[in-house]
Amino acid sequence: MRIINLIHTLFSVLALFSGEFMLLNIKGTRLHKRIGYLYLLSMLILILTSF
Structure with missing residues (x-):
C-alpha cells in the first residue's frame, strides 16, 4: 500500500509543476x-x- 502512496505523491508533484508551466x-x-x-x-x- 505504501508504494501506491509514493506513486500518488510523486505524480501529484509532477502534475503541479507541469500545470504551472x-x-x-x-x-x-x-x-x-x-x-x-x-x-x-x-x-x-x-x-x-x-x-
Whole structure:
C-alpha cells in the first residue's frame, strides 16, 4: 500500500509543476504540447492511484 502512496505523491508533484508551466508558457509551441501530454498522463495516474 505504501508504494501506491509514493506513486500518488510523486505524480501529484509532477502534475503541479507541469500545470504551472502550462499556465506560464506560450500556447501552441511544441514544448507546450509535450508538457501538456505529460500533465495529462500524470493526472490520469494520479486519479487511478487515488482509489
